[in-house]
Amino acid sequence: MxxxxxxxxxxxxxxxxxxxxxxxxxxxxxxxxxxxxxxxxxxxxxxxxxxxxxxxxxxxxxxxxxxxxxxxxxxxxxxxxxxxxxxxxxxxxxxxxxxxxxxxxxxxxxxxxxxxxxxxxxxxxxxxxxxxxxxxxxxxxxxxxxxxxxxxxxxxxxxxxxxxxxxxxxxxxEVECVTNASNITNVSLVYETRNFSQSILLDLNLLGPGMEMTSNHNVDSARHLQNVNGSEVSLRHYNEEPxxxxxxxxxxxxxxxxxxxxxxxxxxxxxxxxxEHVDTKKEDNCRLVQINSFTNDSKDTQAEETVERTQFDQKQLSTVHTELQRHQQSDCKEDDASSDKSIEDESIDFEKNAAFNSLELEDKDEKEGQLSRAExxxxxxxxxxxxxxxxxxxxxxxxxxxxxxxxxxxxxxxxxxxxxxxxxxxxxxxxxxxxxxxxxxxxxxxxxxxxxxxxxxxxxxxxxxxxxxxxxxxxxxxxxxxxxxxxxxxxxxxxxxxxxxxxxxxxxxxxxxxxxxxxxxxxxxxxxxxxxxxxxxxx
The missing domain is CATH 1.20.1250.20 (MFS general substrate transporter like domains)
Structure with a gap:
């Protein structure tokens, strides 16, 4: 982890x-x-x-x-x-x-x-x-x-x-359940709030036949409840506006x-x-599929990367060579011709090793970041x-x-x-x-x-x-x-x-x-x- x-x-x-x-x-x-x-x-x-x-x-x-x-x-x-x-x-x-x-x-x-x-x-x-x-x-x-x-x-x-x-x-x-009744003066009904599983029993005194219940709520549905003394009682749920x-x-x-x-x-x-933009051609390296339509793009991308990497390597070699020449001029002015040749040979070897190590590290980082097809x-x-x-x-x-x-x-x-x-x-x-x-x-x-x-x-x-x-x-x-x-x-x-x-x-x-x-x-x-x-x- x-x-x-x-x-x-x-x-x-x-x-x-x-x-x-x-x-x-x-x-x-x-x-x-x-x-x-x-x-x-x-x-x-x-x-x-x-x-x-x-x-x-x-x-x-x-x-x-x-x-x-x-x-x-x-x-x-x-x-x-x-x-x-x-x-x-x-x-x-x-x-x-x-x-x-x-x-x-x-x-x-x-x-x-x-x-x-x-x-x-x-x-x-x-x-x-x-x-x-x-x-x-x-x-x-x-x-x-x-x-x-x-x-x-x-x-x-x-x-x-x-x-x-x-x-x-x-x-x-809130959702409220209220009664809709006729021919009855006293009825117990269920008043349900947001938590409709918790009921509160309320006793309401109703006026009798022809009674109208006024409300500022929206009536959405009703359900028949029961008959009490021959009178029909039903519950309607009313929903208040948010x-x-x-x-x-x-x-x-x-x-x-x-x-x-x-x-x-x-x-x-x-x-x-x-x-902050990047070149997407250099990142189309998906290993999930191999499609011919992407092959040509991949080849073109690889060719471009090869040219850019070659140019980078040449610049890197030139920089290293310049630094070594400065070192030679400051510290080795009194050396004879054979010593100069020896240092130059060493500098060339150093340049090659530096470039090789740089490319090796880049390849290693790329391989570590890649997933296998199964993964x-x-x-x-x-x-x-x-x-x-x-x-x-x-x-x-x-x-x-x-x-x-x-x-x-x-x-x-x-x-x-x-x-x-x-x-x-x-x-x-x-x-x-x-x-x-x-x-x-x-x-x-x-x-x-x-x-x-x-x-x-x-x-x-x-x-x-x-x-x-x-x-x-x-x-x-x-x-x-x-x-x-x-x-x-x-x-x-x-x-x-x-x-x-x-x-x-x-x-x-x-x-x-x-x-x-x-x-x-x-x-x-x-x-x-x-x-x-x-x-x-x-x-």
Whole structure:
């Protein structure tokens, strides 16, 4: 296990780090905004508890974007299409965020049921561009020095943190269950707050037939309860409006797109940032595949490197020779011709040895930084597994794992998960892990805590400790720890793959999307087809 603290002397610029972070914020800000708004959305929209599973499976159709991007990269290996793609992504995601603000609550009938067609259509559109960021943004980072790779992940994580902090300030309204009765003067009803598992019995004196109950709340659904003395009694749940609306929440996310667009322009064109650009041809050293289309580029790159190395060696030899001549002139003026010849021969030998040792050290460093093909595929497999769990499957069942403990804990779980994500990414800026054993251990521990979440969700709506505060605290703790471990392992793998070149980063993005797709399909089938996860009515 090897940890290294990154020094400040890494020849990177703080301003470029900031711009890279701003670029990464746009990547998943809309999708993360949807997730942190779920405590409000599941109450207002007709899908209810199954809404997360619908959103998760719809997002997987967004893999069309990465597939098209991968095909273009394969067909046009000499063209770096990631830069124009990044511009298209930023503009498209900004527009989607603005449209969410105005259309999120629109419903349309499909068959005999109503569905949130507008919200789901926008989710499909923005997921295509958001999913492409996993490949396009990482490929774009190959144009910058390796020191900046962690910053793009910090930005991607902040795309979850910023919506989470905004949602905390939003303060979702309470859900209340009230009676709707006739022909009865006294009835006991259940009043349920955010923690709907804790009920308070209230005695209300009602006025009798024709009574109307006034409220400033939104009525979302009702459930028939019982008949008392021939009179019908039912419970309706009312939802108070949050401190600021969902509309303004998404418009705030749209404003972030403007900052990301500006940062992308500066990263490409500003002289301050141009000094941090690198030649990607020298880094296309991926060992995962051998494609003829890349062979010619590789040969050209090797030829250029040979010329540059030869020029460097000649300069190095010239410098050493000059220093030796100065030494001869100052210390050996009185030596005879034979001594001069001896020194000259020694200088030539010294020059050759110095050049040989320099080239040998460079070759050794390059070999130590390279992964074998088996190691590369192993890390990509771990990355797919992590994303299957953390990015799609457990998120789809988050409502089943935490909402049985109360809306308060569900709200806390959605916010905590998005807050811990950037913190874990931020740690990778100082703590580097390169050992495959340590990465495997982190993945195993993250999997164990994810397993706890899955077990609790499978027991919904009556998991253990369901009526105790300790149960809610445990599930939030499980979400925090599993997210921290999985995200740290995920970013660490990406950092290791960054050292393998541009094509390796493209494969890293592909592995990310593959794992996410598998997890989403499994979650949708288990929730909506097999009904392995059960929900519960509000009242």
């Amino acid at each position: 090897r940890f290294n603290l990154r020094s400040s002397q890494d020849n990177s610029k703080f301003g470029v780090h900031v711009l890279v972070v701003l670029l990464g914020i746009t990547s998943w800000s809309i999708m993360n905004g949807l997730w942190v708004e779920l405590p409000i959305l599941v109450v207002h929209l007709p899908e209810g508890w199954t809404l997360p599973s619908y959103l998760t499976i719809i997002c997987q159709f967004g893999n069309i974007g990465p597939l098209v991007f991968s095909l273009l990269v394969y067909l046009t290996p000499r063209k770096k299409i990631e830069t124009p793609t990044a511009f298209v992504i930023v503009v498209a995601l900004t527009l989607c965020a603005a449209l969410y603000g105005f259309l999120w609550q629109q419903r349309s009938p499909i068959g005999s049921k109503e569905h949130s067609v507008a919200l789901m259509s926008l989710t499909l559109c923005q997921s295509i561009f958001a999913a492409t960021t996993s490949m396009a943004y990482l490929a774009f980072m190959s144009h910058l020095k390796a020191q900046y790779i962690g910053s793009i992940f910090i930005g991607m994580s902040l795309s979850g943190l910023i919506p989470a902090l905004a949602a905390i300030g939003q303060v979702p309204g 401190s600021f609306s969902v509309k303004y929440f998404f418009l705030m996310l749209a404003s972030l797109g403007g900052f990301s667009f500006l940062s992308l322009v500066l990263l490409i064109h500003h002289p301050y940032c141009k000094t 590369s595929w192993y890390l990509l497999g771990l990355l797919a597994w992590i994303n299957m769990l953390q990015t799609s499957f457990v998120l789809a069942i988050q409502v089943f794992s935490s909402l049985p403990y109360g809306l308060f804990f569900y709200n806390g779980a959605t916010k905590a998960e998005n807050i811990v994500d950037p913190i874990a990414c931020f740690l990778t800026m100082w703590v580097r892990v390169k050992s495959l054993r340590v990465i495997s251990l982190l993945t195993l521990l993250g999997t164990l805590f994810s397993a706890y979440i899955i077990i609790v969700a499978a027991m919904s709506p009556n998991p253990f400790l369901v009526k105790q505060t300790a149960g809610g605290i445990l599930i939030i703790a499980a979400w925090v720890i599993s997210t921290a471990l999985n995200v740290f392992a995920k970013v660490t793998i990406a950092s290791v793959m960054r050292s393998q070149g541009r094509i390796s980063l493209i494969y890293t993005g592909g592995s990310t999307q593959t794992g996410t797709l598998i997890g989403a399909v499994l979650a949708y089938v288990m929730i909506n087809e097999l009904r392995l996860f059960k929900d519960s009515p509000w009242c």
